[in-house]
Amino acid sequence: MADPAMKISDEVAVQITAMNKWYGTFHVLRDINMTVQKGERIVVCGPSGSGKSTLIRCINRLEEHQQGQIIVDGTELTNDIKNIDKVRSEVGMVFQHFNLFPHLTILENLTLAPIWVRKIPKKEADETAMYFLSKVKIPEQAHKYPGQLSGGQQQRVAIARSLCMRPRIMLFDEPTSALDPEMIKEVLDTMIDLAKEGMTMLCVTHEMGFAQAVANRVIFMDQGQIVEQNEPREFFNNPKSERTKLFLSQILGH
Amino acid sequence: MQFTRTEMLPPQPPPVSQSGAVKWVRENLFSGPLNTILTLLSILVVYYLLNLSLPWLLHGVWNASSLTECRTIIAANFGPDAGGGCWAMIHARWYQWIFGFYPPEVYWRPILNFGLLFVAMAPILFSDNLRGSVKLVGTVAVLTIIALTLAQGPWWVFALCSALMLASVAVALLAPRYLLVATVLYPFATVWLLWGGSIWGPVTAMLGFVVLVLVYRPLSPRLGVVMATSLAVVAAAIWWGVLDSYVAAALEQVVSLSIQPVESDKFGGFLLAFLIGVSSISISLPIGILLALGRQSDMFLIKTLSVAFIEFVRGVPLITMLFTASLLLQYFLPPQVQFDLILRVIILVTLFSAAYNAEVIRGGLAALPKGQYEAADALGMDYWQAQRLIIMPQALKVSIPGIVSTFIGLFKDTTLVSFVGLQDPLRGITTIVRADINWKGIYWEPYIFVGVIFFAACYGMSRYSLYLERKLHTDHR
Ligand SMILES: Nc1ncnc2c1ncn2[C@@H]1O[C@H](COP(=O)(O)OP(=O)(O)OP(=O)(O)O)[C@@H](O)[C@H]1O
Numbered sequence: 001m002a003d004p005a006m007k008i009s010d011e012v013a014v015q016i017t018a019m020n021k022w023y024g025t026f027h028v029l030r031d032i033n034m035t036v037q038k039g040e041r042i043v044v045c046g047p048s049g050s051g052k053s054t055l056i057r058c059i060n061r062l063e064e065h066q067q068g069q070i071i072v073d074g075t076e077l078t079n080d081i082k083n084i085d086k087v088r089s090e091v092g093m094v095f096q097h098f099n100l101f102p103h104l105t106i107l108e109n110l111t112l113a114p115i116w117v118r119k120i121p122k123k124e125a126d127e128t129a130m131y132f133l134s135k136v137k138i139p140e141q142a143h144k145y146p147g148q149l150s151g152g153q154q155q156r157v158a159i160a161r162s163l164c165m166r167p168r169i170m171l172f173d174e175p176t177s178a179l180d181p182e183m184i185k186e187v188l189d190t191m192i193d194l195a196k197e198g199m200t201m202l203c204v205t206h207e208m209g210f211a212q213a214v215a216n217r218v219i220f221m222d223q224g225q226i227v228e229q230n231e232p233r234e235f236f237n238n239p240k241s242e243r244t245k246l247f248l249s250q251i252l253g254h
Numbered sequence: 255m256q257f258t259r260t261e262m263l264p265p266q267p268p269p270v271s272q273s274g275a276v277k278w279v280r281e282n283l284f285s286g287p288l289n290t291i292l293t294l295l296s297i298l299v300v301y302y303l304l305n306l307s308l309p310w311l312l313h314g315v316w317n318a319s320s321l322t323e324c325r326t327i328i329a330a331n332f333g334p335d336a337g338g339g340c341w342a343m344i345h346a347r348w349y350q351w352i353f354g355f356y357p358p359e360v361y362w363r364p365i366l367n368f369g370l371l372f373v374a375m376a377p378i379l380f381s382d383n384l385r386g387s388v389k390l391v392g393t394v395a396v397l398t399i400i401a402l403t404l405a406q407g408p409w410w411v412f413a414l415c416s417a418l419m420l421a422s423v424a425v426a427l428l429a430p431r432y433l434l435v436a437t438v439l440y441p442f443a444t445v446w447l448l449w450g451g452s453i454w455g456p457v458t459a460m461l462g463f464v465v466l467v468l469v470y471r472p473l474s475p476r477l478g479v480v481m482a483t484s485l486a487v488v489a490a491a492i493w494w495g496v497l498d499s500y501v502a503a504a505l506e507q508v509v510s511l512s513i514q515p516v517e518s519d520k521f522g523g524f525l526l527a528f529l530i531g532v533s534s535i536s537i538s539l540p541i542g543i544l545l546a547l548g549r550q551s552d553m554f555l556i557k558t559l560s561v562a563f564i565e566f567v568r569g570v571p572l573i574t575m576l577f578t579a580s581l582l583l584q585y586f587l588p589p590q591v592q593f594d595l596i597l598r599v600i601i602l603v604t605l606f607s608a609a610y611n612a613e614v615i616r617g618g619l620a621a622l623p624k625g626q627y628e629a630a631d632a633l634g635m636d637y638w639q640a641q642r643l644i645i646m647p648q649a650l651k652v653s654i655p656g657i658v659s660t661f662i663g664l665f666k667d668t669t670l671v672s673f674v675g676l677q678d679p680l681r682g683i684t685t686i687v688r689a690d691i692n693w694k695g696i697y698w699e700p701y702i703f704v705g706v707i708f709f710a711a712c713y714g715m716s717r718y719s720l721y722l723e724r725k726l727h728t729d730h731r
């Protein structure tokens with residue numbers, strides 16, 4: 001653990017029990033069990049196709065699971081639309097390809113959901129948006145369109161957009177892997193700031209520097225299963241399973 | 255070889271490109287042997303066509319009372335063999351081209367209605383362009399008032415209509431948002447102004463929508479969107495089908511507010527073309543959107559119905575539908591209900607172009623990356639919010655050229671209504687004019703005239719779509 005100030009409470013943020021998911025006949029997630037404490041920062045890694053994206057997308061129901069239980073902040077994800085809406089309004093998500101709304105300005109991107117979903121007055125939403133834009137260090141871009149920003153700036157806007165909904169949990173799906181190397185740092189810095197403030201984070205990433213700096217747990221997945229999880233130092237210096245060793249040698253080896 | 259720049263270069267203006275007419279001509283018209291031959295050929299063709307038609311157009315006669323008189327005038331001025339257009343026909347039959355057989359003493363009603371059309375459209379056409387909207391409403395107000403001075407009618411009608419138009423300009427200038435009130439009321443005002451009769455008919459029809467909302471609002475949180483929508487539609491249908499006419503009659507008993515009724519068979523000319531065109535265009539877009547969404551829906555029944563409807567309508571010629579509908583709609587409705595012919599045609603043309611629009615919009619939907627839906631979902635938006643705020647603005651933007659093509663096609667198809675006995679400008683009125691003993695034998699002029707007006711309207715639509723595309727171009731990709 002990098003920073004003792006990052007407190008982890010013993011309240012449970014996400015509880016996944018014996019969860020299974022199939023795409024057609026393809027068993028993509030197998031017997032997933034995991035508990036995320038409030039304030040925890042978890043990095044999920046693993047080879048391509050191992051089901052990392054699918055796992056975190058199940059947490060806000062972008063994907064539906066078929067067996068087992070997912071409880072997010074006390075709400076179980078079922079077919080009940082009310083529960084899904086409740087969970088989604090508490091869970092923010094940042095995508096690999098940003099998914100900003102190209103027809104709206106940056107400011108409108110940030111205020112749209114607060115105004116329509118949270119029913120916050122426009123003025124207040126604007127203020128919140130500007131606050132978070134300053135936090136991700138691009139308040140001067142507020143009136144531009146997403147297409148006019150660099151990749152790194154767009155991803156920071158996407159993070160700010162999620163934060164404007166005041167989420168309690170943030171999910172990141174490879175937030176830096178569509179970015180040029182010089183932009184990766186600015187996004188990671190934003191994420192590190194967020195972690196320091198105690199946000200509960202689940203992050204799929206191959207940025208092992210980030211994992212070592214802020215994660216308090218690394219989860220390694222392969223073939224739809226959780227193969228190994230441990231605190232970062234142990235995970236990197238002393239991996240237990242052969243698959244983990246192989247994976248680490250591949251991504252750290254050169 | 256070491257080099258260090260000690261002084262940074264200041265930016266320079268770009269080089270002046272060679273310009274001028276000679277360069278343009280050389281590059282665009284005579285850049286090679288093939289291009290030169292093509293250019294010369296084109297010049298020949300253009301010359302031939304102009305040689306053929308220009309004298310005819312220039313010798314045109316604007317003041318005459320019959321075709322014979324036209325010919326005499328042309329022969330006197332340009333020699334016995336000269337040809338020339340007899341535009342006097344337009345002049346003589348002007349009102350019939352515009353209004354068909356609409357009673358002349360109430361021409362002010364369609365005129366006012368046409369003026370208000372642009373007032374109602376302004377907030378939609380120029381949603382965040384105040385200057386555009388004020389310019390449009392201002393111009394239309396002036397033109398409407400001029401047209402009204404030419405129409406018959408008591409002075410107070412003129413005063414009232416002019417006041418209404420000027421008030422619209424004031425609203426456009428001072429409180430542009432409230433123009434939307436005009437947009438909402440416009441369809442009902444149209445029905446009343448054009449067909450006349452009691453004002454309570456359109457008012458109670460409007461109340462049907464209030465019923466719809468009043469039923470939907472309290473039910474939707476309890477029963478869900480689909481159930482609540484269905485029940486609300488049923489309630490509104492009961493209102494329109496059963497209660498509506500009694501309430502209207504009762505209100506008319508209490509407060510009589512009627513104007514002279516005008517039967518549908520009196521409508522004709524461009525009044526008819528624009529009435530059918532504008533109504534169908536404005537209703538077919540929302541229906542097209544719903545059909546496109548229906549076709550993409552996960553719900554089997556909705557999807558199947560949408561697909562079946564779209565494929566059926568697209569597979570059947572419009573004329574066939576117009577013909578059979580005259581009969582079919584009568585079968586489905588109780589015999590005592592005389593379904594208005596114009597209304598019937600509007601419904602059919604609307605459904606026809608809605609099916610085409612649905613396909614065009616589906617193309618736009620398909621062009622959207624999946625990430626847009628996911629982002630909307632992840633932010634907690636529900637289906638209709640995501641559609642309205644994220645998906646449709648982008649999908650419609652992509653579909654603008656296609657949608658406008660459908661609209662232009664639809665507008666031109668309004669001339670087909672002559673086949674069910676309505677007096678459209680192209681065939682209906684032209685036939686009538688040519689049956690007149692004074693204008694017997696006139697051939698090109700009516701078609702050219704109608705063609706020019708249709709071209710102007712369609713060209714306007716296409717220019718507007720270009721403006722819209724440019725305005726909505728925010729991708730910067
Ligand atoms: N919609 C889908 N339908 C069918 N199979 C899918 C679908 N989405 C993903 N898969 C499959 O599920 C598996 C897991 O996909 P997932 O995207 O979760 O992998 P990942 O670990 O995120 O990989 P990457 O590192 O490449 O992003 C892959 O084999 C993929 O081919």
Ligand SMILES: [Mg+2]
Nearest residue numbers: 052053054174
């Ligand atoms: Mg992935």
